[in-house]
Structure formats: structure tokens, C-alpha cells
């Protein structure tokens with residue numbers, strides 16, 4: 359009642375109130391519209407993130423060219439490249455799980471000697487930061503251009519790796535130490551020990567007892583005596599160099615600074631018929 363009297367008494371006031379009312383309404387409408395747009399934007403962005411994540415999980419990623427597959431895997435068979443790579447990733451995951459280590463709890467993973475990404479491509483769904491390195495610059499160039507889920511680096515056979523000490527939860531090296539002479543194996547193992555976090559784990563595949571039949575008489579004598587056997591050491595890092603690891607040698611000098619959690623004979627399923635070894639870096643003094 360008092361408002362109505364006031365409006366009548368003061369000329370122009372009712373016009374002013376009407377205009378304030380309409381501004382208030384406008385401002386309210388504007389605010390509502392802003393909120394609607396903000397929510398819509400948020401919803402669209404969330405939907406697009408989901409689509410991108412689904413696509414990344416299922417997306418076809420290109421195959422490396424034949425020549426690169428041949429150079430790294432010793433065969434250019436595309437189907438083998440994909441299926442054996444998948445088997446290797448599964449066998450790595452299950453060896454860890456069997457020992458109470460869930461691969462999806464690792465923050466940083468390195469594929470040492472990753473070649474053209476045969477195995478790491480099957481781990482791209484993991485939440486971990488994925489890294490791969492190799493001494494083959496052509497393979498690393500291809501990975502860097504075609505595998506966007508990982509970071510790839512070239513390393514020289516004898517140089518320190520370009521990673522910080524104690525920075526990886528898991529390193530795996532499949533069919534890598536099988537192609538190195540003794541001094542480069544020792545160097546590689548020291549480097550992998552350095553970059554693993556204390557308690558971090560290393561999975562490696564090695565030629566073991568299953569390949570004893572391929573050794574000549576002198577090599578068999580060395581192998582039986584627990585000595586590392588290496589052929590073609592002058593072609594270090596290539597498939598023309600072949601190393602054979604008696605389990606006694608691995609448990610001794612080779613795995614210095616590591617605890618052996620498991621030896622799975624012929625257990626490296628995607629790298630047959632190699633043994634899979636699971637090692638844990640011992641705590642440092």
C-alpha cells in the first residue's frame with residue numbers, strides 16, 4: 359500500500375521502477391543464459407573427452423613398415439607382429455600380477471629396447487606415463503611419429519640412459535640382453551638399476567635352457583658351468599649377436615643389486631622360447 363502511494367507521489371518513479379524491474383529481469387535472464395551456456399559447454403567437453411578416450415583405446419595405430427619390422431623382429435610378418443606383441447604384453451602383465459604387482463598401479467614404465475613398439479602399443483590403455491628407448495634411431499623416429507601415447511628416445515649402447523635415477527616403477531627389456539656382449543649387458547643392467555625406483559621391478563627375457571640344444575659342444579660346456587655364452591659380439595645390439603644365459607649366471611653376477619622374484623622358463627610368451635625373469639631392485643643402503 360505504502361509503495362503504491364509513494365509511486366503516485368513521486369513523478370517518474372513508477373517509470374524508473376518499471377525500468378529497474380526490467381533490468382533486473384534482463385540481468386536475471388542473462389545470468390541464467392550464462393549458466394546454461396557454461397553447463398552446456400562443460401557437458402560437451404566431457405562428452406568429447408569420453409569420445410577421445412574411447413577412440414584412443416580402440417583406435418587402429420599404424421603398423422611399422424616391413425623393413426623396420428624385419429630389422430627389429432627378424433620377420434616382416436604383420437600378423438605375427440601384432441599377435442605376438444599382444445601376447446608379450448599379456449605375459450608381462452600376468453607375470454607381474456602373479457607376483458602381486460598390478461601393472462595399472464605403475465606411474466612410469468620404460469620399454470628398454472622397444473624396437474618399433476611391438477609391445478608398448480598394447481599397453482597404451484594404461485594410466486602410466488609410457489616411455490620407450492632403443493639404440494636404433496630409425497625405429498625411434500617411427501615410434502615418435504606414430505605412437506602418440508608414449509615418449510621415445512634414442513640411446514647409444516655404451517652411454518648412460520637419459521633418465522633420472524629412481525624414476526621408473528617398471529622397466530621391461532624383451533629380447534634385448536639376448537643380443538648384447540658381456541660388457542654391454544653389465545652396463546645395461548647397471549643403468550636399469552639406476553633408473554628404477556627402490557623396490558621397482560624389471561622384467562627381462564633371456565635365452566635359457568630351452569635353447570641349450572642350439573649350442574655347440576664348447577658352448578654347452580660353458581653354459582653347464584654357469585658361464586654366459588655369446589656369439590657375434592662384434593654385432594652388438596643386432597639380431598646377429600646372440601647371448602645365452604644359464605640361470606645360475608643370472609642369479610649371480612647378472613642380477614647384482616636385484617632380488618629374483620621369479621624365473622618363468624619359456625615364460626616370455628611373445629618372445630618364444632625365451633625365459634622371463636622378474637627382478638626387484640633391492641633397497642639402497
Ligand SMILES: C[S@@+](CC[C@H](N)C(=O)[O-])C[C@H]1O[C@@H](n2cnc3c(N)ncnc32)[C@H](O)[C@@H]1O
Nearest residue numbers: 430471472473476492493494515532533534595
Ligand atoms: C630383437 S629386438 C626386440 C625389440 C622389442 N623389445 C620387441 O620385443 O619387439 C632388440 C631391440 O633391442 C635394441 N637394443 C639392443 N641393445 C640395446 C641397448 N643397449 N639399448 C637400447 N636398445 C637396444 C635393438 O636396437 C632392437 O630394437
